[in-house]
Amino acid sequence: MSTLEEHVDVGVPVDKAWDSLHRMENFPRFLEGVRDARTEAGGRARLDIEAGGRAREVEAEVSDRAKERVMEWQTRGVPDLAGSFSLQPIDQNHTRVQARLEYDPGTVRDAFGGPRGFAQATAIERLVRSDLEHFKEYVEHGR
Template sequence: MSTLELHVDVGVPVDKAWETLHRVENYPRFVEGVRGARTEAGGRAHLDVEAGGRAREVEAEVSDRGERVMEWLTTSAPELTGSFSVQPIDQNHTRIQARLEYDPSTVRDAFGGPKGFAQTNAIQRLVRSDLEHFKEYVERG
């Protein structure tokens, strides 16, 4: 398993960042490749994803752990585990910390793309880009 941790600071209060991150339906607006998303019963989420020219449906279990920590685990291929933590910096600024655990070969099998170090760099760029898109989205209101 590989682990990636990145963060972005956003210019909104912690409650606004937390609420926006919790609305799975908004993910197509800031997560690359997510074409549709919905919350389902029992803390589950369904994502329609397109990556590497391949369309997939991904199911995940989503739960809150502790104060302002959201964890998720895919229940369909590819196997991914991650979390978002939302931490106040001050009254009007918040840090979003993203953590992703993945098996590079499983991700490659599911979505294609480069192998080895190039794949790690591609995933890091994608997550960083998604965090920047989240920043733009949440700050626009």
């Protein structure tokens, strides 16, 4: 498994960032390739994803540690992905959003195509960084 950690500082209070992160239906506004996202009973989520020219539905289990401001998720089935978002207040009006992604490069390649090896890791890193920047825009400006 490979692990990637990235963060972005956003200009909103931690409560606003936390509430925005939990609006699963808005994930397509800031997560590249997510066409639709919805919550289901029992802490499950479904995401319709298009990546590498391939469309796929991904089911994930989502759990919250609300007091710690941590949301963890794990896909069910292929691709095998796990991760978390954790939020830390910087001050009254700023929050650090930390994203952690655990993935098997071969499984991601099989599921979505794309480059191999180092090029794949670099592409995934760019995508996560870009998604965090899009979240920043979304939470600060509603775009």
